[in-house]
Amino acid sequence: SQQGEEDPQALSIQEGENATMNCSYKTSINNLQWYRQNSGRGLVHLILIRSNEREKHSGRLRVTLDTSKKSSSLLITASRAADTASYFCAREHGHLSETSGSRLTFGEGTQLTVNP
Amino acid sequence: DVKVTQSSRYLVKRTGEKVFLECVQDMDHENMFWYRQDPGLGLRLIYFSYDVKMKEKGDIPEGYSVSREKKERFSLILESASTNQTSMYLCASSLSASASSYEQYFGPGTRLTVT
Numbered sequence: 275s276q277q278g279e280e281d282p283q284a285l286s287i288q289e290g291e292n293a294t295m296n297c298s299y300k301t302s303i304n305n306l307q308w309y310r311q312n313s314g315r316g317l318v319h320l321i322l323i324r325s326n327e328r329e330k331h332s333g334r335l336r337v338t339l340d341t342s343k344k345s346s347s348l349l350i351t352a353s354r355a356a357d358t359a360s361y362f363c364a365r366e367h368g369h370l371s372e373t374s375g376s377r378l379t380f381g382e383g384t385q386l387t388v389n390p
Numbered sequence: 391d392v393k394v395t396q397s398s399r400y401l402v403k404r405t406g407e408k409v410f411l412e413c414v415q416d417m418d419h420e421n422m423f424w425y426r427q428d429p430g431l432g433l434r435l436i437y438f439s440y441d442v443k444m445k446e447k448g449d450i451p452e453g454y455s456v457s458r459e460k461k462e463r464f465s466l467i468l469e470s471a472s473t474n475q476t477s478m479y480l481c482a483s484s485l486s487a488s489a490s491s492y493e494q495y496f497g498p499g500t501r502l503t504v505t
Contacts, residue, residue, distance in 0.1 A: 307493060316394070316480055316496035317433075362432070366492055377448075378494060380425075382432035 280363060280381040288389050293350045295384040297363030298343075304366045306339055306346050307378065311360045320348075320361075355390045393417070394497040396481055402503045409468040411500050413481030420486040422464035423494065424448075424456065427478040439464055440486070471504045478502075 281296045297306070305324045309317040323330045323339045323346065330337045336349040350357055364378040397412035415422065421440050425433040425448075435448030437456040445456050453475060457465045464483075468475055478501050482494040 305492070309496075314478075314499070314501070316498045317482075317494075318496070319493040322493055364494075377435065377438065378492075379435075380433040382430065 280384050282384060283382070284385045284387070286387040286389065287353055289353060289355055291353055291388075293353050293357070293386055293388070295348045295361050295363075295386070296345060297347070297381055298345045299363075299365045299379075300344065301365075301367055303341075306337075307364045307366065308335075308337060308346075308348050309362045309364060309380075311362065311383070313359070317362065350386075353386075353388045355388050357388045358386060360385050394481060394483055394495050396479075396497040396500050398500050399498060400501050400503075402505065403468075403471050404505055405472060407468075407471050407504075409471050409502065409504075411466040411468075411479055411481075411502070413464045413466070413483075413497055414462050415464075415483040415495070416462065417483070417495070418461065419483035419495070420461075421484045422458065423482040423484075424454075424464065424466045425480045425482065426450070426475075427480055427499075433480065436466065471502075473504050476502060476504045 279298045287293055307322045308320045310320050311317045321332045321337050323337050334351045339346045360383040362380050362383045364380045366378050394415045403409050423438045424436045427433050434450050436454050437448050439445045439458040442461050455467045478499050480499045481497040484492055484494045
């Protein structure tokens with residue numbers, strides 16, 4: 275399977291603390307993306323990191339990618355109660371066709387709970 | 391902003407019924423996707439389409455079919471619904487390979503219950 279592992283499956287922290295979620299994968303990737311899903315809703319794209327990048331920032335989000343270890347991490351700094359959600363990494367690999375984009379393979383997600 | 395809409399948020403159908411799930415996007419995206427999401431299994435790709443009238447099987451196409459007659463609309467069809475198709479169904483769209491970013495935009499999901 276090309277699905278990887280996300281770790282931890284669940285994380286509970288206090289507001290103001292940092293949250294770190296990890297993602298590992300098995301095959302080579304074009305890029306890796308992180309998504310967020312609020313309970314019972316669709317996914318929202320957070321950040322994309324390309325295979326030739328090592329670190330990327332967006333607001334309170336920091337994503338790292340280590341292609342030698344086939345792993346990525348998402349750090350949310352100074353967490354807020356509103357950050358409570360499930361977070362998914364998605365590996366982009368291969369191509370749908372010559373003219374289309376690539377397909378994504380999603381992990382099972384990390385459920386983050388930020389307590390006020 | 392990109393908007394992906396799905397025809398129903400909640401749907402209850404009986405075993406054996408034919409079920410249509412509709413998805414519409416308003417950003418002229420080439421690619422469209424159908425996933426199902428189940429606890430402990432994450433998102434699994436059912437079918438995708440990279441052009442009008444084009445479709446490709448994903449990881450779990452059995453029991454499903456799709457239709458894409460217009461660029462903005464991608465329909466998922468359960469020919470004869472079964473209880474093991476009770477799930478959350480998510481539609482997504484994205485730009486083509488010529489774009490610099492392949493992020494997918496998701497609809498709000500349809501929670502289907504088959505009794």
